[in-house]
Amino acid sequence: MERMKRSFFSCLRRDERGFTLIEMTVSLVVMMEILIAAFLVFESNRRLSHVQTAVAEMQQSLRIGQHDMVRLVRMAGRGGLPLQDPNQAIATPEPPIPFGLGLLVRNDIGANEHIVVANTTSPRVIEGTDVLTVRGSLNNPVYIIDRDKPNAGGLRGFNVNADGVSGSIEVCYQVAAGLEQDLSALVELLDSTQPGYTFRPESLIMVSSFDDRDYAVVELAPGSTLNASNTCAAIDADNDGTPDDTGVTINFISDGGLHTPAYNEISPGGDSTAEIQARLARFLSEGLSYIGVLEEYRYYVRDDATNPASTHEIQPVLTRSRFYPNTESPYPDIADFESLRVDIAENVFDLQIAIGFDTDGDGDADEGPDAADEWIFNDPGDVQLNGTLRSLRISTLVRTDRPDNKYQAPIWFGLEDRVYGTGATSAINNDEARKYRRRVLRSDVSLRNNFQIPLAVGP
Ligand SMILES: [Ca+2]
Ligand SMILES: [Ca+2]
Ligand SMILES: [Ca+2]
Ligand SMILES: [Ca+2]
Numbered sequence: 379m380e381r382m383k384r385s386f387f388s389c390l391r392r393d394e395r396g397f398t399l400i401e402m403t404v405s406l407v408v409m410m411e412i413l414i415a416a417f418l419v420f421e422s423n424r425r426l427s428h429v430q431t432a433v434a435e436m437q438q439s440l441r442i443g444q445h446d447m448v449r450l451v452r453m454a455g456r457g458g459l460p461l462q463d464p465n466q467a468i469a470t471p472e473p474p475i476p477f478g479l480g481l482l483v484r485n486d487i488g489a490n491e492h493i494v495v496a497n498t499t500s501p502r503v504i505e506g507t508d509v510l511t512v513r514g515s516l517n518n519p520v521y522i523i524d525r526d527k528p529n530a531g532g533l534r535g536f537n538v539n540a541d542g543v544s545g546s547i548e549v550c551y552q553v554a555a556g557l558e559q560d561l562s563a564l565v566e567l568l569d570s571t572q573p574g575y576t577f578r579p580e581s582l583i584m585v586s587s588f589d590d591r592d593y594a595v596v597e598l599a600p601g602s603t604l605n606a607s608n609t610c611a612a613i614d615a616d617n618d619g620t621p622d623d624t625g626v627t628i629n630f631i632s633d634g635g636l637h638t639p640a641y642n643e644i645s646p647g648g649d650s651t652a653e654i655q656a657r658l659a660r661f662l663s664e665g666l667s668y669i670g671v672l673e674e675y676r677y678y679v680r681d682d683a684t685n686p687a688s689t690h691e692i693q694p695v696l697t698r699s700r701f702y703p704n705t706e707s708p709y710p711d712i713a714d715f716e717s718l719r720v721d722i723a724e725n726v727f728d729l730q731i732a733i734g735f736d737t738d739g740d741g742d743a744d745e746g747p748d749a750a751d752e753w754i755f756n757d758p759g760d761v762q763l764n765g766t767l768r769s770l771r772i773s774t775l776v777r778t779d780r781p782d783n784k785y786q787a788p789i790w791f792g793l794e795d796r797v798y799g800t801g802a803t804s805a806i807n808n809d810e811a812r813k814y815r816r817r818v819l820r821s822d823v824s825l826r827n828n829f830q831i832p833l834a835v836g837p
Contacts, residue, residue: 432778433815436725440776440819443696443723447677447772450512451823455480457515457670458585458593459644461825462767479644481770481825483731484509485755486796493678493699493718494706500715504694506796506805507679508731508755510772513644513703515583515670518563522553523584523666533608538662542655543633544599547584547669550610550625558613561626567671568602568626578710579636581672581703582628588664594645594657595672595703597635603627628669632658636712640704674703679729680719692805696726696774727806727816728775730794732756735765743768755795773820775806781813793818 397405455461461480487503494500503509528534535548552558566572567580579597586592605612607624615623632638632654642649647657675698682693699718700709708717732755734743743752749759756771773793789807792798798806805811 429782429815432780432782433817436776436778436815436817437819439723439725440774440817443726443774443776444772444819444821446698446722447510447512448821448823450516450675451481451510451770451772451825453514453516454512454825455514457520457583457672458590458668459514459583459595459672460591463644478511480513481733481767482511482513483733483755484511485731487678493676493680493697494708494715497706497715500708501678501680501697501699501718504679504681504692504727504805507729509676509678510729510731511674511676513672513674516673516675518671518673519560520668520670521549521561521564522559523547523549523669524553527665529609531608535607535609536662536666538658541633542658543651544629544631545658547628547630547666548607548609548625549628549669550607551613551615551623552611558615561615564626564628564671565604567598568628569604570602576710579702581637581641581674582630583668583670583672584661584666585668586661586664587667590667592646592660592664594632594661595641596630596632597638597641599629599631599635601629637702637705637707640702644704672703674701674709675699676701677722677729679726691810692727694725694727695721696723696729698722723776725777725779725814726774727777728773728793728796730755730773730796732771732773732794733767734769734771735763736768737763737765758792758795758797760795767825769825770823771820772823773818775816775818777811777814777816781810782815783813785813785815787812787814787816790816790818 459480461478463479485508487505487507487509489505491503491505492498492500493503493509523536535550536545538545549561549564550559551561567578569575570577577598577600581595582598583593583595604626605622605624607627610624612621612624614621632642633651635641639649642654645657647653677696677698680695680697682695683691697718698720700720701707702709702712708714711717732753734745734753736743737752743765745751745753745756749757749761751757752763752765752768754760754763771794775790775793786809789800789812790798798804800807802808
């Protein structure tokens with residue numbers, strides 16, 4: 379008992395001596411290691427979260443850019459414009475889809491090309507990317523015309539003038555008993571009494587009542603009127619307590635206008651006066667079912683660098699531009715090339731479009747491993763195909779906003795029919811370009827159900 383007590387107290391006594399130098403050193407080293415490890419974890423987390431933020435921003439940029447394109451591609455041809463011209467022979471591969479009406483692609487842009495062909499004041503398109511054109515009554519409604527047969531007084535809402543190449547169309551608020559359509563977008567385009575109103579040579583598409591596939595693209599002429607209709611019933615569309623709103627009377631021309639040759643080119647039959655007269659005479663006898671304002675957008679990768687010298691660093695921006703359909707005139711002001719710079723997403727390095735056709739009539743566009751499939755622009759060896767347009771695929775390559783000097787991205791060998799190459803001359807795979815993280819997003823749009831005509835149903 380006495381021994382145990384001694385030993386116990388000697389034990390306590392020994393502890394009272396404190397730490398030895400070795401113990402101190404060891405614990406200090408351990409502490410340091412823990413601190414360093416904690417710092418490394420913190421630093422790695424900080425870097426990781428930085429990278430994650432950059433990647434998240436990049437993916438957001440991808441999604442925004444593609445969402446906008448997919449939305450419009452789904453509406454291509456809305457209002458009655460066919461996606462492709464069944465009558466036009468497939469010619470040379472330049473431009474690649476000469477028979478495209480609702481959808482067109484300018485494939486693999488060359489060096490120093492611009493969004494307006496041969497116009498160096500218009501924005502520059504980055505070499506190797508594709509330009510996608512989408513046409514249709516995309517954002518404006520499609521309007522019902524039902525006053526094209528003579529009413530009790532012998533008057534019609536659709537008339538062709540004596541020259542056979544111009545006329546007028548009445549669009550009514552009330553299209554049938556109890557059924558009204560919303561004309562506010564149309565009124566905004568035509569109401570010359572609005573402050574700051576400027577007349578625009580808008581492109582209008584009219585569709586035959588006899589055959590949905592028969593249409594004409596005409597040009598808006600000055601002098602359209604509001605609520606001066608011969609045939610529309612008056613309703614109280616503006617809710618001012620008086621039923622005094624009938625509709626709009628649109629004046630149009632199909633010959634001798636600013637853009638009539640371009641508009642006639644996308645109408646069946648083309649631009650000859652005899653054809654125009656025959657077309658309008660046909661509509662006069664068949665009647666019209668719809669009219670819409672045709673819009674055209676082109677998506678492209680713009681170089682935003684202020685000094686686009688040959689050795690500059692590219693600043694790629696996915697851009698949407700609006701044109702008067704089938705022209706090189708920017709919309710709305712034909713002289714304003716700045717309006718062609720509507721940014722959609724930054725750091726989009728490449729835009730590639732591939733198109734699937736059904737060439738053998740089995741209903742599908744089959745994609746194979748080589749150039750011999752039913753797709754064009756998905757392989758550098760592709761040749762033009764003759765078939766029914768079925769699918770469109772949008773691919774974008776996006777990079778992070780800033781380079782990361784400690785990072786080398788994997789090499790991308792190519793996207794669709796574009797081959798990126800390697801080494802210092804490759805825009806995508808040179809050492810500087812590989813300091814950015816990159817991602818590719820693809821969206822497939824089926825064009826199978828694109829021929830319906832959604833209508834403007836009113837208040
Ligand atoms: Ca391409
Ligand atoms: Ca009213
Ligand atoms: Ca097929
Ligand atoms: Ca192919």
